[in-house]
Each structure stands twice: as C-alpha cells, then as structure tokens.
Amino acid sequence: MRPEVDGDDGEEEAYKPPTKRNILEAFRWLMEDLKSGDSTEGMISDNAINDILVKPLIPGVTLHAIVDAFHSGTILDLPWAFCAEKFMTGAMTCLFVRAIWENPDITYQGLLDYMHKEIEKVNRARSPLLKVLQRKIDQEPVLSSSEKFNTNMKFKL
Known part of the structure; x- marks a missing residue:
C-alpha cells in the first residue's frame, strides 16, 4: 500500500509480494519527484528496522540480513568515496563472500568459524609498524536468529 497523496482517490493498490523486482520498483517510486533540498529526517534506528523487517516474519520465512557496518557509508555505492579502492568492502563482507565462494557447502557454524579464524590471521600477520599505527581488526562476526x-x-541464501 502506498501513502495517500493530494489528489489521490485513496484507493489501495493491489498487494505486491516483496520480490526483488517489486522492492526495486518501490525504491524507484520513493525517488520520483525529488526536489533540491529534499532530505531524510534523521537516522533510521535498528529498532525501526526490526519493527518493519523482523517482527512481521512468520514461521517458515527466512530473512538473511548481511550487515557490515564498518563501511556503511559506501553501502549505496554513492559516487564519492574517500580512500576508495576499485572494490571496497568491509572486513566482514569480504570474509563472508570469501567463505561462501571457497566453501559452497558451508554450514552456519562453519561460516562463523571461518570468519573468526581469518580475522585472527590478519591480526597476527600485521607488521610491528602497523600494530603501532593501527588498531587490530576488532570486529566480531555474529549470527542472530528469530x-x-x-x-x-x-x-x-
């Protein structure tokens, strides 16, 4: 259902299942009629996302949400990124993709174990100079479920 706007007759549109195509169409709808100065009003909290994406889940429905918040500023592939590389991901995204690519039959526990081990390898392999100049990778892969x-x-997937 889309919100009612001035001049709208108030009729609801037919239900559209949350398919990839329909979600992308909804993104396009949100971008219609933009004007200079338009902006969102503040941060979208994890509680709001939970209310919208998690609480409505019914038994038998699986939601995979891969969140790598370390590089969250580049999540939308915006045209300006500072210190950007050709393919920029956060540590967790990189390890997640590598784990799935190298182990197509990996289990959920195997995925977590792989990511933990790879982070430890990186932390042990850093040169003494880097250890002084940079903190270790202190991100922790976490799997949560409803x-x-x-x-x-x-x-x-």
Missing part, C-alpha cells in the same frame, strides 16, 4: 536452529545445517 528462532533457535541447528547451526550445523548447510548455510542457504
């Missing part, structure tokens, strides 16, 4: 499940089952 329901208890066997983490030894195969990871699926």
Whole structure:
C-alpha cells in the first residue's frame, strides 16, 4: 500500500509480494519527484528496522540480513568515496563472500568459524609498524536468529 497523496482517490493498490523486482520498483517510486533540498529526517534506528523487517516474519520465512557496518557509508555505492579502492568492502563482507565462494557447502557454524579464524590471521600477520599505527581488526562476526536452529545445517541464501 502506498501513502495517500493530494489528489489521490485513496484507493489501495493491489498487494505486491516483496520480490526483488517489486522492492526495486518501490525504491524507484520513493525517488520520483525529488526536489533540491529534499532530505531524510534523521537516522533510521535498528529498532525501526526490526519493527518493519523482523517482527512481521512468520514461521517458515527466512530473512538473511548481511550487515557490515564498518563501511556503511559506501553501502549505496554513492559516487564519492574517500580512500576508495576499485572494490571496497568491509572486513566482514569480504570474509563472508570469501567463505561462501571457497566453501559452497558451508554450514552456519562453519561460516562463523571461518570468519573468526581469518580475522585472527590478519591480526597476527600485521607488521610491528602497523600494530603501532593501527588498531587490530576488532570486529566480531555474529549470527542472530528469530528462532533457535541447528547451526550445523548447510548455510542457504
């Protein structure tokens, strides 16, 4: 359902399931009629995202949300990124993609174990100069779920 706007007859549109195509269409709709000076009004909290994306989940529906907040400023591929590389991701995204690519049959627990081990490797391998100039990678891969499940089952997207 879209919000009512001036001149709208108030009729609701037919239900559109949350498919990739429909979500992208909704993004396009949000971008219609932009004017100079338009802006969002503050941060979208994790509680608001939870209310919209998590609480409505019903049994049997799986939501995978991959969040790498370290480079969150580049998540939308905006045209200006400072200190950017050709392919820029955060440590967690990089390790997640590598784990899936190298281990197509990986389990949820295997995914977490892989990411933990790779972060430790990076932290041990840094040169003494880098250890003085930079902190270690202190990000921690976390898997959370709305329901208890066997983490030894195969990871699926």
